[in-house]
Amino acid sequence: MTAPLLQVRDLNAGYGGLTVLRGVSFDMKEGSVVALIGPNGHGKSTLLKCISGLVAPRAGDIVLDGEPLSGLRPHQVVERGVHHIPQGDLIFPDMTVYDNLMMGAYLPLAYSKARARLEEIFALLPRLKERQQQIGSTLSGGERRMLSIGRGLMGGGRVLMIDEPSLGLAPLVIDQIYDLILSLQKQGLTILIVEENASRLVGIADRVYLLDDGKLVWQGTSQELQASEGVLATYLGT
Amino acid sequence: MNTATQILVSGLTLGAMYAISTVSLSLVWGALNLLNMAQGAMLTLGGYFAYATVASLGFPPVIAVFITVALGALVGLVIYFSVIRQMLDTEGFEVNVIIATVGIGTVIENLMLKIFGAYPIRQPIMWEGGFFIGRTHVPYNSVVIVVASVFLMLVLAAILTRTRMGRAIRAVSQNREAAQLMGVPVQLVYAQVLLFAGALSAASGMMLSTITTLSPTMGYDPMLKAFIICVIAGLGNIAGALYAAFLLGVFEALVQFLFGVRFAFPAMLLLVILALIWRPYGVFGRRRVSRQ
Numbered sequence: 001m002t003a004p005l006l007q008v009r010d011l012n013a014g015y016g017g018l019t020v021l022r023g024v025s026f027d028m029k030e031g032s033v034v035a036l037i038g039p040n041g042h043g044k045s046t047l048l049k050c051i052s053g054l055v056a057p058r059a060g061d062i063v064l065d066g067e068p069l070s071g072l073r074p075h076q077v078v079e080r081g082v083h084h085i086p087q088g089d090l091i092f093p094d095m096t097v098y099d100n101l102m103m104g105a106y107l108p109l110a111y112s113k114a115r116a117r118l119e120e121i122f123a124l125l126p127r128l129k130e131r132q133q134q135i136g137s138t139l140s141g142g143e144r145r146m147l148s149i150g151r152g153l154m155g156g157g158r159v160l161m162i163d164e165p166s167l168g169l170a171p172l173v174i175d176q177i178y179d180l181i182l183s184l185q186k187q188g189l190t191i192l193i194v195e196e197n198a199s200r201l202v203g204i205a206d207r208v209y210l211l212d213d214g215k216l217v218w219q220g221t222s223q224e225l226q227a228s229e230g231v232l233a234t235y236l237g238t
Numbered sequence: 239m240n241t242a243t244q245i246l247v248s249g250l251t252l253g254a255m256y257a258i259s260t261v262s263l264s265l266v267w268g269a270l271n272l273l274n275m276a277q278g279a280m281l282t283l284g285g286y287f288a289y290a291t292v293a294s295l296g297f298p299p300v301i302a303v304f305i306t307v308a309l310g311a312l313v314g315l316v317i318y319f320s321v322i323r324q325m326l327d328t329e330g331f332e333v334n335v336i337i338a339t340v341g342i343g344t345v346i347e348n349l350m351l352k353i354f355g356a357y358p359i360r361q362p363i364m365w366e367g368g369f370f371i372g373r374t375h376v377p378y379n380s381v382v383i384v385v386a387s388v389f390l391m392l393v394l395a396a397i398l399t400r401t402r403m404g405r406a407i408r409a410v411s412q413n414r415e416a417a418q419l420m421g422v423p424v425q426l427v428y429a430q431v432l433l434f435a436g437a438l439s440a441a442s443g444m445m446l447s448t449i450t451t452l453s454p455t456m457g458y459d460p461m462l463k464a465f466i467i468c469v470i471a472g473l474g475n476i477a478g479a480l481y482a483a484f485l486l487g488v489f490e491a492l493v494q495f496l497f498g499v500r501f502a503f504p505a506m507l508l509l510v511i512l513a514l515i516w517r518p519y520g521v522f523g524r525r526r527v528s529r530q
Contacts, residue, residue: 052419078421090416092409103409106420111402155421 003066005030005190006051006082006159011060013043013050020046022214023060028159028207033181033191035205035222037198043214044194045087048161051192052084053077064159078155079107085152087163087194089144093137097128100136100147104154114154121150124180142173149177153184160184161192166200178204202226243374245491251380253487254387255445260464260471260479261394262438267473268411269431271332275339276317277439277464279346281457284310284443285361286350289452292362299363306444307437314436317342318429326425350454358451363444383445390441391480394434398476407431459503463490466506470513472520481522 004027013021020043036044049055053074062069105114122129125146166174201222208225210218266274287309291302368377398404409417410427471478493505
């Protein structure tokens with residue numbers, strides 16, 4: 001039994017007087033795909049932000065490969081190989097697609113490999129290659145999402161956290177993005193996905209956690225999730 | 239024809255100085271959301287640094303120019319580490335830091351008053367003489383100012399667009415959170431921005447003092463003009479600031495010639511009002527093209 005790559009223990013977090021996460025604990029094995037599901041506004045994005053250092057936890061520990069992550073600044077978390085692809089389109093609006101991607105390879109190690117990495121990403125996401133010189137803000141929603149994901153991959157991290165990869169996208173684009181996630185998994189990346197659409201996770205997620213009102217209330221495989229209609233009905237209203 | 243050349247020469251000279259100081263202001267605003275009210279004092283310091291290195295320390299002017307720019311950069315760093323960094327991430331940062339920079343400006347201004355006195359001093363660093371285009375006298379000093387400004391702007395543009403550090407500065411300006419997620423240490427970027435702003439301000443102040451005289455309040459008026467140019471160009475828009483600075487320089491020279499010196503400033507303020515009414519995002523600012 002190898003130790004998990006990422007461990008989250010009794011995590012509490014909030015904003016001002018609001019408590020968002022209440023004692024969240026889970027593990028991620030190296031090379032696994034873990035999904036977080038749950039209703040909107042129940043702490044999924046906050047959990048990712050705690051891991052990436054954007055939000056300081058009030059209590060609890062986050063440990064990567066035996067080293068604590070909690071208390072580090074966001075750029076230090078990235079330096080340890082944990083990359084967070086945020087929700088929505090947090091791209092750099094006045095930069096070209098090319099410059100946006102190069103920002104993904106900001107860290108020195110990634111920067112030295114950026115050329116080769118760029119070709120790999122263009123192979124995965126050919127649309128970005130066509131639009132290399134286009135300014136970020138003129139891309140369509142789907143293209144921005146792809147840019148955001150491509151940019152996250154430029155860093156070549158060990159752990160990738162993707163917040164709502166399919167939000168607001170056309171089904172065809174969502175398929176492409178999940179194909180991409182599958183191929184990343186095959187390359188050995190450890191992936192944490194936040195997803196609203198539970199049916200998308202079948203065959204992809206090794207482990208699914210349901211986050212409700214700041215607590216993990218259910219866990220299982222994606223098949224078990226599909227089988228337990230009660231869970232879906234209660235928490236996701238589907 | 240001669241008048242036109244005359245206006246163009248003095249307009250471009252003014253524009254060149256404004257451009258540097260405006261870009262400095264714009265960089266700081268873009269990256270830190272900081273309206274730097276100490277900008278005027280930073281310009282003044284540049285002028286006095288140049289004067290002191292030549293007149294008091296006896297350096298040759300060519301070397302004094304580099305010393306002045308280096309000292310300006312140092313001042314930027316000192317302001318960042320002593321004041322701005324202490325206030326980052328505190329409640330009401332954007333307003334409090336304006337007051338803080340007003341304070342820094344006042345301290346610097348009064349230090350200059352104490353050390354060098356209120357009496358205007360002539361800037362020893364300048365290229366005497368000139369040449370004629372037709373019957374218009376063109377001072378060598380103006381040529382130096384324009385060439386040096388354009389050179390500085392090209393260097394800055396190259397840094398911002400072609401280097402890893404420059405890209406990170408732009409990234410922080412456009413989306414701080416995303417930049418952090420790329421591994422950009424934002425506080426390092428802030429320090430770099432203040433370093434550049436300090437160096438540019440010193441260069442601009444030095445140029446300015448060669449066409450006016452040195453006095454503790456000399457930076458005040460150009461700072462206001464830099465604000466005006468920023469508003470017209472769109473705050474944080476560096477390329478726009480550059481065009482706007484040269485246009486406003488020529489505009490100022492034109493108004494001075496046609497209506498008299500005292501109307502130049504009110505005319506510029508009128509432009510600001512018009513810009514704010516019709517193009518609040520700046521004349522050179524792009525209306526955000528956003529597809530949702």
